Amino acid sequence: MAETQLVAPGRRTQSVVSAPPEPPAQWHRVLTLLADVSLFIGTRSVWTQGASHRLPVAAVVSLCYASILMCGVLTLVVRRARSLARLDLCVLITAVTLAVCAWVMNHGGSDEAVLTTQAARQLVAGHPVYGQPWPWLFGHGVALTPTVSGGYDFTYGYPPLVPLLAAPLLWLGHGGAPATAVSTGALVVGTVVLWRMLPTPWRSAATMACLGFGLLPMYARLGYPAITALALLIPVVVRWPRIGSGGRLGPSGVARAMCLGAACAAQQLPWFLAPFLLAGIYAVRRGELGGRAAAAAVVLRITGVAATVWLLVNTYFVVSEPGTWITGIALPLTQGATLHGQGLGDVSLYFTDGSDRLDWYGYASVLLAAALLALLVLFMRRLGPAATVLPWCAFYLATRSQDGYYLLMTPLWLAAAVTAPPSEFARAWQPRPRALSGPHRRTALVAASALLVAPALVSAAVAVTGTAPLKLRVAAVRRVSADAVSRLTVRVTNVDGTALTPHFMLTTNQGSGRYWSLVRGPATVPAHGTVRMEIRPASGTYALPIRPGTRIRLRAFTAAPQTLSSAYVRLADRNSRTQQAG
Numbered sequence: 001m002a003e004t005q006l007v008a009p010g011r012r013t014q015s016v017v018s019a020p021p022e023p024p025a026q027w028h029r030v031l032t033l034l035a036d037v038s039l040f041i042g043t044r045s046v047w048t049q050g051a052s053h054r055l056p057v058a059a060v061v062s063l064c065y066a067s068i069l070m071c072g073v074l075t076l077v078v079r080r081a082r083s084l085a086r087l088d089l090c091v092l093i094t095a096v097t098l099a100v101c102a103w104v105m106n107h108g109g110s111d112e113a114v115l116t117t118q119a120a121r122q123l124v125a126g127h128p129v130y131g132q133p134w135p136w137l138f139g140h141g142v143a144l145t146p147t148v149s150g151g152y153d154f155t156y157g158y159p160p161l162v163p164l165l166a167a168p169l170l171w172l173g174h175g176g177a178p179a180t181a182v183s184t185g186a187l188v189v190g191t192v193v194l195w196r197m198l199p200t201p202w203r204s205a206a207t208m209a210c211l212g213f214g215l216l217p218m219y220a221r222l223g224y225p226a227i228t229a230l231a232l233l234i235p236v237v238v239r240w241p242r243i244g245s246g247g248r249l250g251p252s253g254v255a256r257a258m259c260l261g262a263a264c265a266a267q268q269l270p271w272f273l274a275p276f277l278l279a280g281i282y283a284v285r286r287g288e289l290g291g292r293a294a295a296a297a298v299v300l301r302i303t304g305v306a307a308t309v310w311l312l313v314n315t316y317f318v319v320s321e322p323g324t325w326i327t328g329i330a331l332p333l334t335q336g337a338t339l340h341g342q343g344l345g346d347v348s349l350y351f352t353d354g355s356d357r358l359d360w361y362g363y364a365s366v367l368l369a370a371a372l373l374a375l376l377v378l379f380m381r382r383l384g385p386a387a388t389v390l391p392w393c394a395f396y397l398a399t400r401s402q403d404g405y406y407l408l409m410t411p412l413w414l415a416a417a418v419t420a421p422p423s424e425f426a427r428a429w430q431p432r433p434r435a436l437s438g439p440h441r442r443t444a445l446v447a448a449s450a451l452l453v454a455p456a457l458v459s460a461a462v463a464v465t466g467t468a469p470l471k472l473r474v475a476a477v478r479r480v481s482a483d484a485v486s487r488l489t490v491r492v493t494n495v496d497g498t499a500l501t502p503h504f505m506l507t508t509n510q511g512s513g514r515y516w517s518l519v520r521g522p523a524t525v526p527a528h529g530t531v532r533m534e535i536r537p538a539s540g541t542y543a544l545p546i547r548p549g550t551r552i553r554l555r556a557f558t559a560a561p562q563t564l565s566s567a568y569v570r571l572a573d574r575n576s577r578t579q580q581a582g
Helices: 026-038 043-053 055-075 079-103 112-123 163-172 177-197 200-211 210-221 225-236 250-264 269-289 292-320 323-331 345-352 359-378 379-386 388-397 408-417 441-464
Strands: 006-009 472-479 483-495 501-505 516-519 530-538 552-558 561-571
Touching: 026 055, 026 079, 026 200, 026 210, 055 408, 079 177, 112 177, 163 177, 163 225, 163 323, 177 200, 177 210, 177 225, 177 408, 177 501, 200 210, 200 269, 200 408, 210 225, 225 250, 225 269, 225 408, 225 552, 250 269, 250 292, 250 441, 269 292, 269 359, 269 379, 269 388, 292 323, 345 441, 359 379, 359 441, 379 408, 388 441, 408 501, 472 552, 472 561, 483 552, 516 561
Parallel strands: none
Antiparallel strands: 472 483, 483 530, 501 552, 516 530, 552 561
């Protein structure tokens, strides 16, 4: 449309043709559509629960279905980038609404939620929080964490920020509702913050990564403190290579350092990420400022602010219960939990009869974390964009390698991918001593990388190639009915040179069972000796699996040293009193 404007009497300006609205990029349409589609996952189960128990929730979920459908249509037909940006906001609002509806229907939480809520109750009552076993919280669907010593962990083992946040919400009721409200609220706030901090075309990716697919909202409803830590890490990771730019933090840098300290006071996973971020900030600032002292000063200021916030959150517990506090927040690293997860430890847990070198999985994990940090420093310009992913690789070798350690921090991967591209690290400092900077530097760097990773790989190989120190054979079975047993007599042969004290459990799936107690026989098997042990289930009887072909595995854990011995047993032949191990 042509327009003519007059700027003075009798004078005419040039005709101006208004430009057509800028169309959105096709990849932006696709990203918004994917975020919209991801909201379908898990929505039906929430609607079903609402229709059965809370009709207002079902009505809201039905409206969310309508919103998803309308957003899907409009995403493909709008002609302006601004209109598509508004649709991104609509998708976010729909995702937040669904997350809240899911929490309303499922807010009981898991073992982590009930432990966190109990810690908040103890705090409000003025009682100690750490080192206090609360066995009555478990059972009735609340999972237990078995340890290789034959017991379970009934204590709170996380930093105290989440119980402090849950304390004002204890009025929400019994169970883990206060803790799940904190984690779900933190996830919603973190999603909104990430959505706002990302460039406009990428915002739907935040909705999809945080609230889509149903993964992180599920962990939030289970009350995982790591969700709160994730929310606090989001503003830290967005554009993290620019923290301390020009040699000064400024209000934004101070706020991010405070969030880092608070995240470390919420859960232990940020402890593993912080060194990678600090190393990256040091390398980028040193490449920018050109001086070792200036870069170190920036990192020291960040560390100081973060440490101050962390200490402020922990001050009450440092003063009131210093001994139990320090052991409590270190508990996940020292508790000696049994093998569990989707990592390398599965070789000893499922594919072989066990290992007499379980400790080496822990060594391998620590060594790999150190090697990855060293590699990041050595190749900052190449590996810098992956600094938010590298720390979690170490958990693949740990004894507790469950997928939650990987996926709980995935929104940080997205934040770094969008706001910390390789160009941010183009001038980052990389150490190049004389041995790595000569004419054969490429070969030297490859050799140095191999030397850094080799200890972790050797430790992992030692753990995997370990053999079961105990040979197990079921010598007799006592039944209370055709479908249940009350006693097992196990013949145990120790092929190791160390006396071992085994603790037994039966499993029929990927999880852990309850430990059986010793009724008769010695508790310790001498080196190269054979004993008979009579054991019974924790509940008094063990129901045999009804499904034909289900394989029952007898496991024996020992604590000093940490070992695992396993054997398949046949208990389903109900016409025989004595069965042999398979």
